[in-house]
Amino acid sequence: MYSEILLDHFRNPRNMGRMEDADGVGKVGNPACGDVMYVYIKVGKNEKGKEYIKDISFETFGCAAAIGTSSMVTELAKGKNFEEAENISKSEVADAVGGLPRRKMHCSLLASDGLKAAIEDYRKKQTEKGE
Amino acid sequence: MKRVYLDYASTTPTDERVVEAMKPYFSEKFGNPTSFYSFAQEAKEAVDKARTEVAGLINAKPDEIIFTSSGTEACNLAVKGTAFRNKNKGKHIIASSVEHFAVLESLKWLEKHGFEITYLPCDKSGIVKPEAIEESIRDDTILISVMHANNEIGTLEPIKEMAEIAEEKDITFFSDACISNGLVDIDVEELGVDLLALSAHKMYGPKGIGALFIAKGTGIEPLIHGGGQERRLRSGTENVPSIVGFGKAADIAKKEMKSYVLGMEILRNYLIEKVLRIESTKLNGHPEKRLPNNANFNFAFIEGEGLILELDFSGISASTGSACSSPTLEPSHVLTSIGLPHEEVHGSLRITLGRETKKEEIDYLIDNLPGTVERLRRISPFKGGFDDYVKGTEWKGGHKHV
Numbered sequence: 001m002y003s004e005i006l007l008d009h010f011r012n013p014r015n016m017g018r019m020e021d022a023d024g025v026g027k028v029g030n031p032a033c034g035d036v037m038y039v040y041i042k043v044g045k046n047e048k049g050k051e052y053i054k055d056i057s058f059e060t061f062g063c064a065a066a067i068g069t070s071s072m073v074t075e076l077a078k079g080k081n082f083e084e085a086e087n088i089s090k091s092e093v094a095d096a097v098g099g100l101p102r103r104k105m106h107c108s109l110l111a112s113d114g115l116k117a118a119i120e121d122y123r124k125k126q127t128e129k130g131e
Numbered sequence: 132m133k134r135v136y137l138d139y140a141s142t143t144p145t146d147e148r149v150v151e152a153m154k155p156y157f158s159e160k161f162g163n164p165t166s167f168y169s170f171a172q173e174a175k176e177a178v179d180k181a182r183t184e185v186a187g188l189i190n191a192k193p194d195e196i197i198f199t200s201s202g203t204e205a206c207n208l209a210v211k212g213t214a215f216r217n218k219n220k221g222k223h224i225i226a227s228s229v230e231h232f233a234v235l236e237s238l239k240w241l242e243k244h245g246f247e248i249t250y251l252p253c254d255k256s257g258i259v260k261p262e263a264i265e266e267s268i269r270d271d272t273i274l275i276s277v278m279h280a281n282n283e284i285g286t287l288e289p290i291k292e293m294a295e296i297a298e299e300k301d302i303t304f305f306s307d308a309c310i311s312n313g314l315v316d317i318d319v320e321e322l323g324v325d326l327l328a329l330s331a332h333k334m335y336g337p338k339g340i341g342a343l344f345i346a347k348g349t350g351i352e353p354l355i356h357g358g359g360q361e362r363r364l365r366s367g368t369e370n371v372p373s374i375v376g377f378g379k380a381a382d383i384a385k386k387e388m389k390s391y392v393l394g395m396e397i398l399r400n401y402l403i404e405k406v407l408r409i410e411s412t413k414l415n416g417h418p419e420k421r422l423p424n425n426a427n428f429n430f431a432f433i434e435g436e437g438l439i440l441e442l443d444f445s446g447i448s449a450s451t452g453s454a455c456s457s458p459t460l461e462p463s464h465v466l467t468s469i470g471l472p473h474e475e476v477h478g479s480l481r482i483t484l485g486r487e488t489k490k491e492e493i494d495y496l497i498d499n500l501p502g503t504v505e506r507l508r509r510i511s512p513f514k515g516g517f518d519d520y521v522k523g524t525e526w527k528g529g530h531k532h533v
């Protein structure tokens with residue numbers, strides 16, 4: 001049912017765990033309908049002064065596809081600037097794990113949404129700081 | 132790789148003795164039991180013998196047993212057959228909310244055809260209260276359906292009390308015993324049920340064969356029409372080898388049940404005791420009133436499909452009621468009916484033992500489980516509880532099971 005890549009990410013998740021000093025945290029899903037993902041990001045600035053994802057980690061409460069795609073999305077996003085990271089779509093994540101069964105496509109949406117939510121949270125905190 | 136099968140509620144292997152009994156009826160004694168000539172008599176006699184054996188398992192009379200293609204068909208026949216036979220008497224049916232899909236989906240279909248269904252709630256151990264039946268009975272109630280034991284959490288229902296109520300009001304009472312046959316003594320006289328469904332492959336018989344007990348005097352309409360086999364209630368040439376196999380399996384179960392059930396129960400209790408030592412773990416279902424081979428656990432903060440997959444990597448086969456693992460992405464209706472919130476249903480694990488399950492197999496599971504649960508909990512954002520996270524958070528994203 002699952003590809004080798006997905007199973008590998010499920011069994012050996014990359015960038016897994018809570019990040020205590022995160023600059024942004026994205027919480028998506030809902031325990032009441034089952035699945036939840038937290039994405040933590042640490043933001044850096046590149047030579048041009050542009051913000052990028054310096055470090056990233058996740059925690060996921062969900063099926064193997066949700067855990068595997070969470071892990072994959074952190075790999076895809078690491079080192080990317082915001083624009084690039086926000087453009088990572090659910091199908092890109094699904095492709096990266098070697099495809100998903102149809103009824104598991106929504107799990108990859110959780111992963112791409114989680115990433116976007118973390119960036120959004122970072123921006124919100126920045127504006128709050130600015131005020 | 133080591134293989135430890137612990138999903139006997141899903142299906143059982145066919146007993147070697149059953150396979151042996153079936154063999155002659157494929158190519159050698161292949162006659163059609165309906166035919167008149169003597170060659171076919173062998174097949175007919177074999178079917179009769181099997182009918183007696185299946186009847187013997189539940190203390191019924193042979194002519195009260197109708198063979199069907201599965202337990203599911205037996206449930207369909209019981210529910211729809213009763214509804215259609217009595218549709219002029221009434222359109223109201225009462226059923227427990229924890230019935231198997233074979234019953235629930237039949238009821239849903241009947242609803243589309245003008246029948247009204249009242250679903251009975253159950254308590255948090257899965258027991259349907261007989262009083263609830265009394266309250267739900269109407270003048271036009273024609274059928275009450277409550278399963279003998281629950282397939283997910285193993286809870287045994289107070290069938291006798293409920294059947295008595297039905298009897299008083301002259302309402303047909305059906306009980307699905309597909310999951311309990313071969314595990315619990317079933318005596319239809321003692322229980323007082325009018326209809327009872329059985330399934331062979333749950334008790335070391337072949338797949339693709341079931342039976343419906345229909346007490347004398349209980350009228351039902353057939354669903355499959357044709358040559359008039361099975362007292363016109365289930366047409367179609369008899370599946371002789373499978374019927375023979377079912378008979379043999381019933382005979383073995385009757386003779387050996389006492390001894391194997393005892394061993395199963397001891398081993399199952401040992402499993403429960405050990406597994407409950409894992410932190411934030413609960414047992415679903417009733418502590419005592421449950422099938423002797425069933426254990427259903429609930430591990431907080433993790434999801435069952437991942438758990439099943441992890442166990443599968445270690446060669447262990449088990450099942451879960453998690454929404455993520457179901458084809459419809461719906462959480463188990465049984466676990467939600469006993470009051471578990473969705474996030475708790477997520478972490479359910481059903482272990483069901485078989486006759487040949489050994490202590491070393493249970494120990495293998497016990498050795499594997501804590502580490503597996505621990506690993507998944509490390510991945511989960513919920514470490515100490517759901518509440519603090521759930522309450523203070525504004526959830527984003529539209530991830531919903533549809």
Ligand code: FES
Nearest residue numbers: 035062063107455
């Ligand atoms: S998280 Fe529920 S199906 Fe993937």
